Amino acid sequence: MRIRVNGETFDAAVHPGTLLVDWLRDGLGLTGTHVGCTTSQCGACHVMVDGEVVKSCTILVGQCDGADVTTIEGLGTPEALHPMQEAFRTAHGLQCGFCTPGMVMAGIAIARTHGAHVSDETIRHELEGNLCRCTGYQNIVAAIRLGARAMAEAGLIPAAENA
Amino acid sequence: MPAFQYLRPASLTEAIGAFRGDAAYLAGGHTLIPAMKTGLRAVERLIDLSAIPDLSGIERRGDRMVVGAMVRHAAVAHSPLVQATIPGLARLAAGIGDPQVRRRGTLGGSLANNDPAADYPAAALALDATIETDRGTHLADDFFQGMFATALAEGELIRAVAFRIPQAFAYAKFRHPASRYALAGVAVARFGEGPRVAVTGVAAGVFRWTEAERAIAAGALASLGPLERDDLIGDLHASAEYRAHLARVMLERALEELVR
Ligand SMILES: Cc1cc2nc3c(=O)[nH]c(=O)nc-3n(C[C@H](O)[C@H](O)[C@H](O)COP(=O)(O)OP(=O)(O)OC[C@H]3O[C@@H](n4cnc5c(N)ncnc54)[C@H](O)[C@@H]3O)c2cc1C
Ligand code: FES
Ligand code: FES
Numbered sequence: 195m196r197i198r199v200n201g202e203t204f205d206a207a208v209h210p211g212t213l214l215v216d217w218l219r220d221g222l223g224l225t226g227t228h229v230g231c232t233t234s235q236c237g238a239c240h241v242m243v244d245g246e247v248v249k250s251c252t253i254l255v256g257q258c259d260g261a262d263v264t265t266i267e268g269l270g271t272p273e274a275l276h277p278m279q280e281a282f283r284t285a286h287g288l289q290c291g292f293c294t295p296g297m298v299m300a301g302i303a304i305a306r307t308h309g310a311h312v313s314d315e316t317i318r319h320e321l322e323g324n325l326c327r328c329t330g331y332q333n334i335v336a337a338i339r340l341g342a343r344a345m346a347e348a349g350l351i352p353a354a355e356n357a
Numbered sequence: 358m359p360a361f362q363y364l365r366p367a368s369l370t371e372a373i374g375a376f377r378g379d380a381a382y383l384a385g386g387h388t389l390i391p392a393m394k395t396g397l398r399a400v401e402r403l404i405d406l407s408a409i410p411d412l413s414g415i416e417r418r419g420d421r422m423v424v425g426a427m428v429r430h431a432a433v434a435h436s437p438l439v440q441a442t443i444p445g446l447a448r449l450a451a452g453i454g455d456p457q458v459r460r461r462g463t464l465g466g467s468l469a470n471n472d473p474a475a476d477y478p479a480a481a482l483a484l485d486a487t488i489e490t491d492r493g494t495h496l497a498d499d500f501f502q503g504m505f506a507t508a509l510a511e512g513e514l515i516r517a518v519a520f521r522i523p524q525a526f527a528y529a530k531f532r533h534p535a536s537r538y539a540l541a542g543v544a545v546a547r548f549g550e551g552p553r554v555a556v557t558g559v560a561a562g563v564f565r566w567t568e569a570e571r572a573i574a575a576g577a578l579a580s581l582g583p584l585e586r587d588d589l590i591g592d593l594h595a596s597a598e599y600r601a602h603l604a605r606v607m608l609e610r611a612l613e614e615l616v617r
Contacts, residue, residue, distance in 0.1 A: 210363040211403065213394075234391045235535070237457065249457050252390045256363045257383075257405060303456075322537070323455030 195259040199224070200268030210256025215239045217255050218265060226266035226295050230325065237324035240296035241265045247303040249323070266295035269302075277344035278302050278337075287337030289328035300324050301338040302345070310346035310353055314339060358393050365405040369412075369514070373491055375404050376512035382406055384427060384466035387458050412465070412516060415439060421487075421519040422446075426465025434459065443484070445526040445614070449476050449544070452530060454537050465515040468500070471507050471562065473590065474538035478563040480528060482555035483544035484520040491516060503562035503588075523548050529610035530558070531603045533594060540595050541603035545573075545611040554608065559600040561588040569608055578612070581605075 195206040199222060208217050218224045218241070229251055230238035239251040242264040270276035278301045281287070288294045304312055304320045317338050318331070326334060346353040366372040372382070379401040383389055392398040406412060412427035415436050422442055424433060433439055434451035453459055453467075453476050467477040468488060481488070481497045488495040491514045500508045509515070523546040530542035539558030543566075546553045551574045554566040564586070572581040584601040591597035 209360070211358065211361050213358075213390075232391070232394055234387060234458070237455075240457065246460055247457060248461060251394075252387055253461070254363065254386070254390070256365060257386070257407065259365070300456075320456055323457040
């Protein structure tokens, strides 16, 4: 199985029935992707597979053969954060940070799907698969609102009005 | 998870041929993988259907809307054809789980699994669907056989689901706020010969609420008595009485949407 992770191609020498999150964390040491539940409900494990946000605890490595995976480590660097990461910092969109990698992934997907001027209502609706035990979500919504605009300014999504 | 063999065949014939012993087909994996993780389900061979070309696609065939077994919930929700032909079905798909579940979960997986609180079984039953498999065709009326039970034989594979296009269709669900599954969900379809009403979430399996069908047909909804069955579900989330009450409320909401 050949899988690209954060731009690097790996020959995944693991059983294809391994959960993607286990391979990312234990095989590649990419521990930024978190495991918050065993029931596919919390979204702490969200990664992108071919540009789509999925729960990496509910997809097998075999299902990702040939795919392009992006984890939180692949978004930016500590010196140059991805605009959505920067927005979480600016808007205090986290407390303990456990849910944050999944929230950032969901935030990017929301910005890409709904554009720079996404409403708070849409953001809340789209976050139904992400649980946070700390923040009460208020600042997460604010961070994603800010991050979507920042992504447009950085040219990552179109700046135009989008439903 | 205990060790198992993982296969990803490229054709239907190969997939069916590979089914032996303690095997299971893998569609979106959003029921099966969680069940395997928690040990509820042990599988020796997992046959991933995702590389088989002929299981996806949405098309109109005469008076039917035919949806491939591997079509994801999000694809039904966003399909212009479904939105134009049976808009209530697109809305139902848009209300399953959360965005990530909708990007992976499939129609075939949902029907094969027949969770007593799942949404699609109610749509299939109300829309008088036929379930096309590698061995023939099942009528929705015979397909759903109670909690997690269906008419599928061992190794039988769903290829597509053909929903009959109604004059109107609506689905109303009272979601469990954490799981998003239905505490009560009612699907109503209007056909020339009369309405069909299917209920999910409240009993051991999806069922047709024939008393409601008759009351709607007679224009006498007020005369409809409370939902009574001996397999109503009562658990820590909602008592049987409350679920029966919710079914009545969801019926009225679905009917309101139907006339809009
Ligand atoms: C957090 C969460 C929330 C959810 N919320 C809802 C909800 O609100 N409403 C709802 O209805 N569902 C909900 N689901 C379930 C979701 O819709 C599942 O995706 C769906 O029930 C099963 O589809 P799947 O493609 O994931 O099937 P899988 O998990 O891959 O398979 C399920 C079963 O069907 C069998 N199977 C799959 N495809 C076929 C086929 N073509 N032929 C024969 N057998 C087949 C498998 O062998 C397995 O036994 C939720 C799931 C999660 C994780
Ligand atoms: S760890 Fe994947 S959804 Fe919770
Ligand atoms: S910041 Fe702690 S779980 Fe969200």
